[in-house]
Amino acid sequence: MPLSYFQCSECGQCFEPDQVTYNCLTCGGNLDTHFSFEENPNEIDQTAILQSDEASIWRYAPLLAAPDPGYRNTPLHQVGCTPVYQPETLRKRLGMQELWIKDESRNPSASFKDRASALVVARAIEADIQTIIAASTGNAGAAMACMAASVGKKAVIIAPRSAPPAKVAQLLTFGARVVLVDGTYDQAFDLSIEASHELGWYNRNTGYNPYTVEGKKTAGLEIWEQVLRNREKFAQNLTVFIPVGDGNILSGAAKGFVDLLALGWIEKLPKLVGVQAEGSAAIYNTFHAGKDVIDPVSAKTIADSISVDLPRDGLRALKRVRQSGGYFLTVSDQEILRAIPTLGKAGLFVEPAAAAAFAGLQAAIRQGLHHPDEPALVLCTGSGLKDINAAMRAIEPAPIIEPTLKQLKEALHV
Numbered sequence: 321m322p323l324s325y326f327q328c329s330e331c332g333q334c335f336e337p338d339q340v341t342y343n344c345l346t347c348g349g350n351l352d353t354h355f356s357f358e359e360n361p362n363e364i365d366q367t368a369i370l371q372s373d374e375a376s377i378w379r380y381a382p383l384l385a386a387p388d389p390g391y392r393n394t395p396l397h398q399v400g401c402t403p404v405y406q407p408e409t410l411r412k413r414l415g416m417q418e419l420w421i422k423d424e425s426r427n428p429s430a431s432f433k434d435r436a437s438a439l440v441v442a443r444a445i446e447a448d449i450q451t452i453i454a455a456s457t458g459n460a461g462a463a464m465a466c467m468a469a470s471v472g473k474k475a476v477i478i479a480p481r482s483a484p485p486a487k488v489a490q491l492l493t494f495g496a497r498v499v500l501v502d503g504t505y506d507q508a509f510d511l512s513i514e515a516s517h518e519l520g521w522y523n524r525n526t527g528y529n530p531y532t533v534e535g536k537k538t539a540g541l542e543i544w545e546q547v548l549r550n551r552e553k554f555a556q557n558l559t560v561f562i563p564v565g566d567g568n569i570l571s572g573a574a575k576g577f578v579d580l581l582a583l584g585w586i587e588k589l590p591k592l593v594g595v596q597a598e599g600s601a602a603i604y605n606t607f608h609a610g611k612d613v614i615d616p617v618s619a620k621t622i623a624d625s626i627s628v629d630l631p632r633d634g635l636r637a638l639k640r641v642r643q644s645g646g647y648f649l650t651v652s653d654q655e656i657l658r659a660i661p662t663l664g665k666a667g668l669f670v671e672p673a674a675a676a677a678f679a680g681l682q683a684a685i686r687q688g689l690h691h692p693d694e695p696a697l698v699l700c701t702g703s704g705l706k707d708i709n710a711a712m713r714a715i716e717p718a719p720i721i722e723p724t725l726k727q728l729k730e731a732l733h734v
């Protein structure tokens with residue numbers, strides 16, 4: 321769908337699509353996309369989308385700022401259309417009626433971030449851009465490197481040197497030029513913007529590039545198709561738990577729901593709950609102070625993907641959570657670590673940031689913020705294989721034995 325215009329999510333100023341590349345030229349706020357279907361919902365053929373045999377984010381191309389030649393010539397590995405599960409063991413453990421887990425580890429680079437990178441690559445193809453730079457805690461970069469490699473584009477990734485080795489291995493294996501900074505993700509973010517200005521590379525940074533939120537909105541569209549549609553009564557009160565660092569995944573999923581609302585395909589927004597780590601809670605702090613300005617923190621958490629000093633899409637995430645009637649909460653590193661084997665015992669292997677979203681649901685129930693009778697969906701955003709060290713901290717090590725039946729029986733207490 322051709323984009324009608326961009327609008328600043330902060331000051332409201334509108335821009336023609338070719339007038340601006342990144343954020344608002346007046347105030348620096350992140351940009352939202354707008355389409356003619358918001359005024360004329362009949363332009364969109366819902367049946368054609370539902371009957372599409374495209375099993376990827378491109379099934380929603382009629383709703384996306386996906387440049388036609390860009391996405392049609394984008395032979396990306398399959399991004400999106402990730403499964404939603406209803407794990408019986410977890411549902412019973414929490415005493416819930418309805419619980420969905422959306423498993424984003426099934427994306428090509430094993431995290432949610434492929435959704436954003438796919439749209440950025442489609443845009444790069446349309447604009448005939450060869451080199452894309454990104455700052456990343458690891459996953460956005462891995463996604464960018466993976467998507468770029470799949471279409472022969474070049475990726476330059478700046479990540480903190482503390483990024484989990486598996487993510488760095490992905491970056492290098494996908495053939496990106498990788499630089500690890502002796503500093504934070506936030507410093508990498510600023511450096512990558514400086515580099516893209518100086519060197520003319522296209523910048524994919526989360527929130528800053530408006531195609532990131534656009535790609536991430538496909539998660540909201542999928543949740544509609546997989547969960548909300550055909551379940552009228554639940555459509556009215558679904559709560560979605562989302563791990564939050566920069567806030568762009570939350571803003572993206574929310575944009576999907578906002579577009580669906582404009583189309584009249586849902587009647588109200590699902591309630592959005594942003595889950596932050598206690599040690600990286602800048603947006604949570606602002607929400608609970610009832611403020612509109614986000615003060616940076618000095619982030620420290622085991623969940624590296626949501627370890628952010630100054631969230632780069634925080635204001636928009638804040639706005640979307642308020643608009644949905646939701647809230648922010650925090651979980652401790654201990655709660656995050658405990659959630660890893662809890663999900664594991666339901667057959668799901670997640671990285672700490674994804675475990676944080678589930679720990680958030682547990683905390684919300686414990687604190688009386690979420691009633692177990694209300695349906696919930698947890699967005700599990702990344703694979704446990706991304707951060708083995710964290711998983712090893714969350715579990716008991718396996719005993720090592722001589723290969724004899726006697727020792728086996730002793731070790732297993734049978």
Ligand SMILES: Cc1ncc(COP(=O)(O)O)c(C=O)c1O
Pocket residue numbers: 431432433457458459460526563564565566567568569570625626671673674701702
């Ligand atoms: C696995 C995972 N979960 C959650 C997040 C948080 O997303 P955002 O920074 O957009 O809030 C990230 C971001 O890197 C991530 O990689």
Ligand SMILES: [Zn+2]
Pocket residue numbers: 328329330331332333344345346347348349
């Ligand atoms: Zn603005």
